[in-house]
Amino acid sequence: MPTVPMEGVDESTWLDVIQKMDEVYTRLIDDEVELEKKNTELEQSQQFIFSVLTSMSDVLVVCDEGGLIEQANAALCELVGRSEAQLRGTRLYELLADDASVDAARAAMEKADAPRAGEAIELNLLDQQGQAISVDANCTPRIGGNGRRVGTVWVGRPTAELKRAYHEMRAAHEALKRTQQQLLHSEKMASLSQLVAGVAHELNNPISFVLGNVHALRKYCDRLQTYMAALHAHEPEPVLQALRQKLRIEHLLGDLPSLIEGTLEGAQRTADIVHGLKRFSAMDPEERTPVNLVEVIDRAIHWVQKGRPTPVDVRWQAGERCTVMGSAGQLQQVMMNLLQNAFDAVGGPGVASPCVWVAMAYEGAQVHVSVRDNGPGIPPEHLLRIFDPFFTTKPVGKGTGLGLSISYGIVEQHGGRLSARNSDSGGAEFILELPKAQ
Known part of the structure; x- marks a missing residue:
């Protein structure tokens, strides 16, 4: 049937x-392409977040305002x-192992002024065997679009393995300290053994002096007892006078x-020698006390000289008192070792x-002590x-290489600081x- 043209509609209207329609269709196609692009980006973003949550070694829990779990990681x-x-x-x-952890978690989630940066809390979780696992957790409020708190994010790291490793490391450190102290004491005993001959000679003089005086006192005691017996017997005065002259x-x-x-004096000298040996051979305490370095050097020179079969000329001029903080026994061990090597x-x-x-010598807040010899260097x-x-250059049996x-x-x-060099002279x-010391 022939078409009847519509009144007022011409060909240009149909073209418009x-x-x-073409523009609308094109816009629909563009919107569909953009939607597909957005969906792809959203899917990639979700996959990225999922991969991050899956790869986290720390535990993560997302809760709502009532403490119901909304999401948890692998x-x-x-x-x-x-x-x-x-x-x-x-x-x-339900995941917490004890009432203390429940109370701590509830208080953190119900806190109105919770810090945005989070709050560190130690919790105990129940593992799949029903055992308590210590977790160092961080509680962070989750804020919604309206600026109000809509839940809580928990991120925690199990610390049981870390604590075990820490305790093992601390035990190993304590064992190392004990071994070091024993090694230090053993080396001190080795140094002391080199001084035995000199110590014996040093003790012999005052002991011999004391023994000689005691023998004389014993003879005097016998004379006094004889004279006192005569006095108690009421002997005549001429007899007592003669006895006084005879017994002197x-x-x-x-x-x-x-x-x-x-x-x-001899007994005190012996006591001083024994006290010095005890102080040198005793295990050193860890605390630091004021030490007169001049006295330490004097004692070290004295003891090392006494241990030599023939004396060595030592040029040392003791000056004014010099105080450092430390252990007198350990510092004396250092000086004796340096002197022994020089001798x-x-x-x-x-x-x-x-x-x-x-x-x-002094340089600012430091004191420098030098020990120099005229050996081969x-x-x-x-x-x-x-x-x-x-490391030692001494023959076998003459040194341990630890001094x-x-x-x-x-x-x-x-x-x-301790350093070594060859002197210019x-x-x-x-x-x-x-x-x-200050």
């Missing part, structure tokens, strides 16, 4: 309609032995004070006039290894640097 599911579907909708409190009572009474004073260096062949110089190839444990290594560690613990020189 078709053009508008680490939590593996820890408690449940799937996310099983956890979703259950209360967080006046001389005896005049000699008694000096004998007693000499005996006390050994000048005791070999080729040293005509053995001599050791000990000097003290330290070979250059040994300078870099001189403080290594068990300088232990001395180096002692000086470091005292906040100082010949021989080896060791420099001990320590901070002065």
Whole structure:
């Protein structure tokens, strides 16, 4: 049938309609493409978030305002032995092992002024075997679009393994400290054994002096008893006078004070020697006390000299008191070791006039003590290894190779420094640097 043209509608109108339809269709296509793009980006974003949650080693729980679990990551599911579907909708409190953890979690989730940065809480979770697992958790409020709190995010890290490793490390550290202290004491005993001959000679003089005085006092005591017996028997005065002359009572009474004073002096000298040996050989306490470094050097020179079969010329001028903070026994061990090495260096062949110089100088808040000898010096190839444990150039049986290594560690613990070099005037020189006590 022939079409009847519509009144007022011409061909241009139809062209406009078709053009508008094309524009709408094109816009629909573009919107569909954009929607597909957005859906793809959303899916990728969800996959990214899921992969992050899955790869987290820390446990993560998202709860609503009432403490119902809305989401949990794989680490939590593996820890408690449940799937996310099983956890979703259950209360967080059901995962906690004790009432204290429940109370702490409830207080954190109900806190009105919870910090946005989160709050650290230690909780105990029940694992899949029903055992309590310590977790260091962080409770962070979850804020909705209206700015109000809509829930809580929990992120926690199990600390049981970390605590076990920490306790093992601490036990190993304590064992290492004990071993180090025993090694230090053993080296001190080795140094002390080298001084036995000198110590015996040192003790022999006052002991012999005391024994001689005691024998004299015993004879005087017998004379006094004889004279007192005569007095108690009421002997005549001429008899008593003759007995006084025979027994030399006046001389005896005049000699008694000096004998007693000499005996006390010898006994005190013996006590001082024994006290010095006990102080050197005793296990050193860890606390630091004020120590007069001049006295330490004096004692070290005295003891090392006494242990030598032939004395060595030591040039040392003791000055004013110099106080450092530390252990007197340990610092004396360092000085004795440095002096013993210097004496050994000048005791070999080729040293005509053995001599050791000990000097003290100040540089700001530091005190420098140098021990120098006129021996052959330290070979250059040994300078870099001189403080290594068990390194020694002495023959077998003459040294352990631990003296300088232990001395180096002692000086470091005292906040100082121990170094070695060859002196410009010949021989080896060791420099001990320590901070002065304030």
